[in-house]
Amino acid sequence: MASSQAVRTGRADGSPSRTPAPTGTRHRPARRSSDPDAPTIQLRTTVAAPAAVKPPPARAQAPAKTPAKPRTRRSQTTTVAVLVPAHNEEEGIAATVEGLLSQDVPEWLEISGIVVVANNCTDRTAEIARRYPVTVLEMPDNPDKKAGALNHGWRVAAQDAELVLTMDADTVLLDDTVAAMAAELRGNVVLGAVCARYWATPGKGLAWRMQRLEYARYDDLRDLRGWRVSVASGAAAMYRSAALAAVAKARAAGEPWDGSSLIEDYALTLELKALGWRVAAARNAHVYTTPPDTFRALWTQRLRWGRGGMDECLKRGWSTATRKDIFAYGLFGFSVFFRLLFVTMLALMIIYAVPFRYALIGLIPLAVMWLERMTSMWRLPGRSFTDVALVAIVLVEDVYGFFLEWCAVVAAWRCLNARRQAW
Structure with a gap:
């Protein structure tokens, strides 16, 4: 292993090349050029000395008491x-x-x-x-x-x-x-x-x-x-x-x-x-x-995350540190079960031509889910018409949810069967 300290210069006047964002707003820092000769900035590792603090006025002391000794102010x-x-x-x-x-x-x-x-x-x-x-x-x-x-x-x-x-x-x-x-x-x-x-x-x-x-x-x-x-x-x-x-x-x-x-x-x-x-x-x-x-790279990442999380919980067992996460895994299992049950119910409604008035009852969970997703999407910074359309039609996000859930199911299967999962 080799260690090196790299030092370079910035602009001619030594000033940082950035524009401060207005107060109260959030802006992503602009990605600067990957050109190695592009101007860059200096690290400001030195900070201004703390402002001098005036000592508080001394409190009136009873004649019989000795004034408290002044404390040394810590950095x-x-x-x-x-x-x-x-x-x-x-x-x-x-x-x-x-x-x-x-x-x-x-x-x-x-x-x-x-x-x-x-x-x-x-x-x-x-x-x-x-x-x-x-x-x-x-x-x-x-x-x-x-x-x-x-x-x-x-x-x-x-x-x-x-x-x-x-x-x-x-x-x-x-x-x-x-x-x-x-x-x-x-x-x-x-x-x-x-x-x-x-x-x-x-x-x-x-x-x-x-x-x-x-x-x-x-x-x-x-x-x-x-x-x-x-x-x-x-x-x-x-x-x-x-x-x-x-x-x-x-x-x-x-x-x-x-x-x-x-x-x-x-x-x-x-x-x-x-x-x-x-x-x-x-x-x-x-x-x-x-x-x-890509979805292939996303699959690899989420498979590692899911398998790694389950491995850590199994390694430690039920404890104050893991109990909430283990409980969350249990809720996830119920979520997958009810999602499959919901899809099965919709399929049976279509196959057996369930009257529309009864089918509406089965659509109540879907309506609640749609409303929650739309509300959450509306708070998305920089949302576009495409984002609104993807959430509004429900189907695309639902398929994405199935993708993530299937990835978690595979991770759980590999974890329980002790199959090796690498980076």
């Missing part, structure tokens, strides 16, 4: 180390790094370093990353894949920071994402980790549209749950260093991330919950992530 600066594991991400690593470099850093926050871990790369990911003022670590032979890359970056460059941000190399942060996530952790000492609210990057094709709608609905669900989540999504998650150290101490390997897990972010979330930490979504932190662009 209010919070440090964040960023880890970006990247496997053959030459197309998106530039946008990911530039999104990090363009963060608005308030006076109480300091980005102590950005580390890109080139994980089993066979392309130009490391070469492109070195053009920026970040640390690049190369792991040409990493058997533990993403978990191994995260553990290596954590050991080398992140243990001294108070907070650790991990993110996928195909994810782009909004300008205030790091500050919003750090603020959530500073404001709640029982939180061990927070994840960002993720949205699909602009794309095209039916697979992209379906996932875009799915992400928006999942965001609504997080809101209804009071921003509680079952997993600190690996797209962008920030951890308290004390929580990571506690997990590393509890694990035999002495590292936070489990290299044997298919979904290391979920395994770490369960470890945090088992140790008494809470995990939530940072309501003001937004990121854009690139979803699979």
Whole structure:
């Protein structure tokens, strides 16, 4: 493994090349040119010194009491180390790094370093990353894949920071994402980790549209749950260093991330919950992530997610950390059963020519589902006529739902039969 520090210059005047978004609006950071000679920006790792705070006026003291001794004011600066594991991400690593470099850093926050871990790369990911003022670590032979890359970056460059941000190399942060996530952790000492609210990057094709709608609905669900989540999504998650150290101490390997897990972010979330930490979504932190662009790639991803989640629950059994997720798997089984029952009922109505007045009763669940989907879609940022049409006709989304459910059923079958599932 080789480690290198890449330093480069930005514009001639040293200023960042971005335009601040209007207050109260959300804009996706523009993807910058992949041209290696395109102008870029400088990392602002230094922060303004905290403003001087005037001591409060002394309270009137009774003559018999001795005035209290003045306390020493502790530093209010919070440090964040960023880890970006990247496997053959030459197309998106530039946008990911530039999104990090363009963060608005308030006076109480300091980005102590950005580390890109080139994980089993066979392309130009490391070469492109070195053009920026970040640390690049190369792991040409990493058997533990993403978990191994995260553990290596954590050991080398992140243990001294108070907070650790991990993110996928195909994810782009909004300008205030790091500050919003750090603020959530500073404001709640029982939180061990927070994840960002993720949205699909602009794309095209039916697979992209379906996932875009799915992400928006999942965001609504997080809101209804009071921003509680079952997993600190690996797209962008920030951890308290004390929580990571506690997990590393509890694990035999002495590292936070489990290299044997298919979904290391979920395994770490369960470890945090088992140790008494809470995990939530940072309501003001937004990121854009690139979803699979084909249904074949989506099948592979969801099969790994489904199998990995079930494996982790079976490994740990019924516990305070897993009971809600196991219960959710049970509800999923009932959902699949009733969906099949509903389809069978509609088919029988058509075959046996059930009178229309009775058929309407069977359509009530369909009407409720349609209304819920339309309401959720209406809150989708940047919705188009195509999005409205896809949801309104119901059939396309229903087929997509069958696709995801069948993928989960296959994952459950492989899990129960101990069939090996790889990346």
